[in-house]
Amino acid sequence: QVQLVESGGGLVQAGGSLRLSCAASTRTLSSYHMGWFRQAPGKEREFVAAISASLGITYYGNSVKGRFTISRDNDKNTVALQMNSLKPEDTAVYYCAASLSRSGATPGQYNYWGQGTQVTVSS
Secondary structure (H helix, E strand, C coil): CCCEEEECCEEEECCCCEEEEEEECCCCHHHCEEEEEEECCCCCCEEEEEECCCCCCEEECCCCCCCEEEEEECCCCEEEEEECCCCHHHCEEEEEEEECCCCCCCHHHCCEECCCEEEEEEC
16 A cells, blocks of 8 residues: 655645655655546646656647656656646646556556645646
């Protein structure tokens, strides 16, 4: 069982930046593919970014490509999401997720989820 705890959310003006962090309880985070998803009220959970376990290959959703950057620090058992040029449509609860099987954009691929952190972007 892996516990994931997100932090770093908050209120920011459009055009600003936030850095989300996800702390994992496992000491073998390097074995997990990690992802970030978000969910706005009344909408389905949306893929944001993912990073593979060993090679650190990154993937991004089309709506955040070029603005967000996912990274991992396996020594510190953390995954980060740097969010720049934020837009009001980025407002959502952001979730960190871990997968033992493979990296990808489908929520069902992920075995473990954090509780989420709220990001609100004002116009």
